[in-house]
Amino acid sequence: MPTVKPSTVLGRQLGEELRKFREAAGVSMAQAAETLDCTKGKISRIENGHVPVRTPDLIALMQAYGVEEPVSRERLAALARRANRRRREGWWHRYASVLSDTYVDQIEMEAICESVRTYQVQLIPGLLQTEEYGRAVTVASRAWRTPEEIDRFVQVRIARQKRLTDEAPIEYWAVLAEGVLRQQMGGPHVMSAQLEHLVAMVQKPNVTIQVLPFSRGAHSGMFGPYLLLSFPQMASLDLVLTEMPTGNIWMEGETEVACYRTLFDDARMAALPPTESLALIQRIAKEYRS
Known part of the structure; x- marks a missing residue:
């Protein structure tokens, strides 16, 4: 055991x-x-x-x-x-065969955290992915090879998204580089549906999405994706998860976490306001449909 x-x-x-x-x-x-x-x-x-x-x-x-x-x-x-x-x-225990320890840690932390702030440079974050988009990402990663493994991992990703809609949903704030919206996963039809899903998600009071357009140029947070998880009543417990090709890494030190708080603030200030971000998402979704 x-x-x-x-x-x-x-x-x-x-x-x-x-x-x-x-x-x-x-x-x-x-x-x-x-x-x-x-x-x-x-x-x-x-x-x-x-x-x-x-x-x-x-x-x-x-x-x-x-x-x-x-x-x-x-x-x-x-x-x-x-x-x-x-x-x-946890519900995720039955999927242990297709989950890394770090990914299990992430699901556990999402289950008890109060808010998630994330900056993404390449992919729609998992909590906002459609099933078709998530499947395209999973297949491209080559980490799961059999159809059964791919199906189970996609099921996990969809199950995670309940944290945005349950009785006590997390506050979720994502800043997406414009390239995230233009990097095709699964083809134009999948991308159009994915961006329409983002449009629907921002209607929820606990979800904020901003887009950092190419025109903004260089900024302090552009060097890699990360998640910042915060917990009720105890800011000293906040965590950062940095995403890397060789494996994700947790950071717990107060100095490190404070650094990422600053990076996220810089990213959201550089990004378009939520209403302008929504308009850009809708415009790019229309491009995929044309």
Whole structure:
């Protein structure tokens, strides 16, 4: 049976709360390590969300930190359960055979985040793709070879899109380089339908799409695609996912995340306003139909 890897963000949230309780109680890392009969390094990794917290360890730490209030104890216990089990319990688990670890992490984070901001230079982002466009991208990637693998991966991509329409949808803001709209995937018919889908999506109050036209020239965010995920009430948990041909990379450091926040702000300021972006999308969609 494969090891269940804890969710980074949930683990960090649990670790952050444990750190606050430890400091409020005046307990040093060395003293916490004595409680668990472990090294200070393990306490540090727990507080940074890099290792799971077993139930006996959590109980021992709460006792050492004087966490006696039932609501606080249950919140920490529930957070630990979610952090350690989310991958096993998520709908995406049944598609594990066609998903990389990084992609599973992305789906997990989308399931609990509050907002996603993304800049794309080549492709329509996955949460906005039609099935036909997503299939064309999947086939072109050559990462999935059999028809069954391709079908399953496309199913995952479509299932992810429910985060834009569920009871508590994420706030989604995409800045697309103009080349994204003009790079043909699947031919003119597929592209026309895809751009019409973008037109429909921007009618939703939680979806914003801007286009950065060729005429804008050089700008600070033009060097690669990325996603910036934000989480409720805790900006310190924000994450960046950079997309690369050899594999996507998560960035968690506050300095790195702050840099990408600035890059995204630069991109959206350089891009056309939403209404002008919509007009451009509609114009290019018409070109594909002609």
